[in-house]
Amino acid sequence: MILEWEGDENSTECLCSDIQRDDYSPFFEWANYLTIIMALPVLSVFGVLTNIINVFLYTRKRLQNSANTYLLFLACSDFMVIVTGLFIFWIDSARSYIPELTHAPYTTVYTLPFGYMAQTCSIYFTVAAAVDCFVNVCWASQAKHYCTVHRAKQICISIVIVSIMYNSLRFPQFNLRRCFNDITKEQVIEICPTSLFVTINSVYNIYMYMVLMTLLPFFFLLCINAIIVKRQSKAKSDETVPKNEGTSDDTITMIMVVILFLACNTLALVVNFIENFTEPSPVLLNFLSDTSNFLVVFNSSVNCIIYFIFNQDYRNVFSQQIRNVHYSELENDSSPIWQPITTRNLPNVDWPNIDDDIDSGWDDGSQISSRTPKRWLAEVNIVDMESSEGRHPRIIVRPLNQQINSGNISITAL
Numbered sequence: 575m576i577l578e579w580e581g582d583e584n585s586t587e588c589l590c591s592d593i594q595r596d597d598y599s600p601f602f603e604w605a606n607y608l609t610i611i612m613a614l615p616v617l618s619v620f621g622v623l624t625n626i627i628n629v630f631l632y633t634r635k636r637l638q639n640s641a642n643t644y645l646l647f648l649a650c651s652d653f654m655v656i657v658t659g660l661f662i663f664w665i666d667s668a669r670s671y672i673p674e675l676t677h678a679p680y681t682t683v684y685t686l687p688f689g690y691m692a693q694t695c696s697i698y699f700t701v702a703a704a705v706d707c708f709v710n711v712c713w714a715s716q717a718k719h720y721c722t723v724h725r726a727k728q729i730c731i732s733i734v735i736v737s738i739m740y741n742s743l744r745f746p747q748f749n750l751r752r753c754f755n756d757i758t759k760e761q762v763i764e765i766c767p768t769s770l771f772v773t774i775n776s777v778y779n780i781y782m783y784m785v786l787m788t789l790l791p792f793f794f795l796l797c798i799n800a801i802i803v804k805r806q807s808k809a810k811s812d813e814t815v816p817k818n819e820g821t822s823d824d825t826i827t828m829i830m831v832v833i834l835f836l837a838c839n840t841l842a843l844v845v846n847f848i849e850n851f852t853e854p855s856p857v858l859l860n861f862l863s864d865t866s867n868f869l870v871v872f873n874s875s876v877n878c879i880i881y882f883i884f885n886q887d888y889r890n891v892f893s894q895q896i897r898n899v900h901y902s903e904l905e906n907d908s909s910p911i912w913q914p915i916t917t918r919n920l921p922n923v924d925w926p927n928i929d930d931d932i933d934s935g936w937d938d939g940s941q942i943s944s945r946t947p948k949r950w951l952a953e954v955n956i957v958d959m960e961s962s963e964g965r966h967p968r969i970i971v972r973p974l975n976q977q978i979n980s981g982n983i984s985i986t987a988l
Contacts, residue, residue, distance in 0.1 A: 599857045601857075602857050602860055602861050605861060605864070606667055606860075606861075606864055607671075609864055609865065609868050610663055610664055610667040610668075610864055610867070610868065611664070611667060611668055611671065613868070614659075614660065614663060614664050614868060614871060615660065615664060617868075617871055617872060617875050618656050618657075618659070618660045618664075618871060618875070620875055621652070621653075621656040621871065621874055621875025621876070622653060622656055622657065624875060624876070624877070624878035624879075625649045625650075625652050625653040625656070625874070625875075625877075625878070626653070627878060627892075628645070628646070628649035628877065628878055628881070629646060629649045629650060629653075630895075631888065631891050631892060631895070632645055632646035632649065633646065634891050634895075636887065636890075636891055637887060637888065637891055638723055639721075639723060639824070640706050640721040640722055640723055640725065640726040641703060641706055641707060641710070641721070641726075641824045641827075641828060642824075643723050643726035643727060643730065644699055644700075644702050644703035644706060644726055644729075644730065645703065645831075645877075645881070647695070647699050647730040647733075647734075648696060648699040648700060648703065648877070649877070651692050651693075651695035651696040651699055652692075652696055652873075652874035652875070652877065653874075654688065654689075654691075654692035654695075655689065655692045655693055655696055655870065655871065655874040656871055656874050656875060658685050658686075658688050658689035658692055659689060659867065659870065659871045659874075660871075661681045661682065661685040661689075662681075662682055662685055662686055662689055663864075663867045663868075663871070665681055665682065666682055667864075680750070680763070682765060683748050683749070683750060683765050686744060686748075687741055687742070687744035687745050690741040690744055691737050691738055691741045693787070693870070694733075694737040694740065694741060694787065695733055695734055695737045696874060697787060697791050697835075698733045698737070698791065699730060699733060700791070700795065700831065700832065700835050701791050701794060701795060702726075702729050702730065702733065703828055703831070704795055704798050704799065704802075704828060704832050705798070706720070706721050706726065706828075707802055707824070707825055707828040707829070708798050708801065708802055709721055710824070710825065711802050711805050711806060711809075711825055712801065712802070712805050740786075743770075743774065743778060746768060746770050747767065747768055747770050747771040747774075747779075748765050748766065748767055748768060748771065749765075749766060749768055750763055750764070750765060750766070751763070751764055751766045780850050783846070784846050784847075784850065788839070788842060788843045788846050789843070792836065792839060792840075792843055795832050795835065795836060796836060798832075799829060799832045799833065799836070802825065802828075802829060803829060806822075806825055806826075806829070823884060823885045823886050823887065824885065826884045826885075827880060827881060827884045827885045827888075830880045830883075830884055831877060831880055834873060834876070834877070834880060835873060838869040838870065838872055838873035839869070839870070839873070841862065841865060841866045841869055842866045842869070842870065844862070845859070845862045845863055845866045848862070954969060955969075956968070956969055
């Protein structure tokens with residue numbers, strides 16, 4: 575029995591039996607439970623955190639270049655892939671185990687188009703980043719014109735706009751219906767196709783998806799990555815070619831990102847082919863689809879590990895941010911390192927005049943030839959700080975304005 579949902583006049587037939595349970599086998603049910611119900615949420619939490627870290631680090635000035643701009647946008651789209659994937663894949667499977675999720679199609683039907691948008695962006699951000707890497711490695715003379723942050727942002731914004739427009743047709747393809755489940759004897763809400771879905775399914779959902787989302791980017795990335803690897807290997811063996819460690823790290827990082835993408839999306843290509851051109855067992859198809867969906871989320875979650883292993887600049891900025899957080903905690907801590915040594919009244923101190931000629935401080939061009947003597951007490955900490963010019967020691971000075979109580983104090987003129 576089928577009931578129209580909220581007065582929808584669409585008359586497309588909808589089979590509302592519990593298809594998932596009919597297609598289950600004990601093995602698939604166990605595999606689905608381990609992969610989607612248990613492992614996917616843990617992986618998603620890890621992926622959300624790592625992509626937030628990626629966005630934060632790739633907005634630091636030291637990591638701003640064309641290649642990293644694509645990786646910044648990729649982190650944003652991967653974040654959306656993970657969030658939407660959790661709503662689509664996990665809730666769809668979990669409602670077979672958790673009765674409270676019978677209203678889950680609400681989230682699925684509205685989240686699915688955004689999931690496709692995020693996936694499209696992730697695929698073509700990866701393609702654009704691979705092209706940027708190809709130009710840097712194979713057409714170095716054109717790199718300074720093409721491989722710029724401004725151009726990278728233009729390309730990424732264009733990809734976002736086209737992805738939204740292309741996937742906007744997915745919104746009206748499905749609606750929600752109240753259906754009577756013959757097994758549970760309850761009314762449930764199911765996602766049912768509209769007439770638009772029936773009209774455009776073959777062209778839009780099958781062939782265009784296969785070409786634009788799987789075949790074309792997959793084989794393009796496979797070919798361009800092979801060319802980059804071959805050229806990079808040749809450059810390493812040629813002693814006359816100047817070595818640029820930073821550029822080399824970016825190239826290796828991008829090669830590994832593409833390899834991970836190809837590895838995680840190969841099964842999606844196979845599933846797409848099996849589903850559309852063969853008649854597979856429903857249990858086998860469900861098993862392969864769950865594994866493919868898990869690998870898509872996995873791909874979006876672990877890029878951070880590649881960046882940390884293969885990119886020295888990424889490691890340096892990451893480590894520096896950890897040190898900055900640690901230093902900030904020390905500065906705000908109540909430990910004795912930042913506390914006055916004594917609480918007695920300090921005597922007036924006559925500070926000696928310091929000539930510039932004997933001053934051994936960091937000469938940054940800002941010193942002046944004559945100074946007015948200052949009288950003040952301070953705690954000094956020397957730390958390594960990152961700047962646009964590299965890593966240099968910096969002197970952190972904190973004046974002591976409190977009254978102190980007993981003990982000796984060492985006074986040093988700087």
